[in-house]
Amino acid sequence: MSVSVVFSKELLVACKEDTEQFVRRVTIYTLGHLYEQGKISSGLGAQVLGCDRREFYRLLTEYGFSVMDYAAEDQAFESQTSHVLAEQVRAQ
Numbered sequence: 001m002s003v004s005v006v007f008s009k010e011l012l013v014a015c016k017e018d019t020e021q022f023v024r025r026v027t028i029y030t031l032g033h034l035y036e037q038g039k040i041s042s043g044l045g046a047q048v049l050g051c052d053r054r055e056f057y058r059l060l061t062e063y064g065f066s067v068m069d070y071a072a073e074d075q076a077f078e079s080q081t082s083h084v085l086a087e088q089v090r091a092q
Contacts (some may be wrong), residue, residue, distance in 0.1 A: 025063075031056075032065035042067075 005026075012022050031045040046056035057067045 028059055028063050032060050032063055035060065035067075036065055 007022070007026075012019060015022060015025075017025070027049065031040065031048060034040045035042065035045050042053045042056055045060075046053045049056060049059070051059070060067050
């Protein structure tokens with residue numbers, strides 16, 4: 001089973017892309033949003049794109065999506081810890 005979405009050709013012209021490029025970009029954006037919302041797994045996203053998870057994560061990052069799901073306080077802790085470790089390495 002598949003789902004089709006129809007876009008006008010004017011959209012392709014405006015984006016200066018051929019059909020294949022446009023479909024891939026729209027697919028990646030759709031999967032990226034679904035992944036960020038927790039509606040699909042990275043495995044399913046990779047399967048849909050026909051790639052492995054590493055490539056899926058790379059594509060999401062390239063298209064501006066976050067592949068890490070950290071709460072703000074966890075991000076701050078990780079950042080602080082990284083800075084402390086970096087200072088320790090430099091001091092050696």
